[in-house]
Amino acid sequence: METQLDKRFGFLVADVDRLCGTRFDELARSSLNLTRAQCRVLAYLSHYGEVNKARLADLLGVAPISAGRLLDRMEEGGWIERRLNPDDRRERQVSITAKAEQALDRARRVGDEIAAEALAGFSKQESEQLIGLLQRVRGNLSKIVDR
Template structure:
């Protein structure tokens, strides 16, 4: 069987490393750009939803949110119905950073797909999306304490 996860991992680490270097100038630390983008795209999202969207545990979300809030890029607001639930919103400062992140993403996407036809790029997207959907069930199962059988 072909081991695609190594290739996906190398692509992920390379792009993450590039982004972390380039985003330092806009007060984003390691990996925080992903959280900022998702909060921007889903105003009022709560941490649990963000955790499921990004596929990281709640502790990681809490640390990232705390740092983004400390840097003035997002804010937490109490919900109107349940004061315990904190909804996440991008601040004016965060909104200024968003277009820079999107430009970097579009550039990296173009570099990654260099030499691909439009049809090949769409197929790759579809294949990766299917692979992610295949893994979603295991992620949720393990996240909630389940043990996979190998």
């Protein structure tokens, strides 16, 4: 068993996530009026469309109550809207606003800049291979976790 942290898969993935997040915060401070967590909400809503709070909390890896507080602040800021689900009146669907779409474009540019920094020195083929490998890892784990 490998004991060096810099060679352990889980540690490396977590550390890359931490470093990317820290860099995102640094770059976003000057160009966005949103936190990293809020940008993640917008990215998921843009990708998945309207979802309920429970699904969004699951995607974010937080408790529903934490997602609810985050969504309250975002709704107050005009970033998201919550509507009753026509199929289940007990549930509210969360969607992105036009204001948020514009901010999300800026957030994606920040993400692209971080990716360019992180992949500096990689060939295009190496970058594509790394992305493909990570997609496979996600697929493998999704089969187990999302049963």
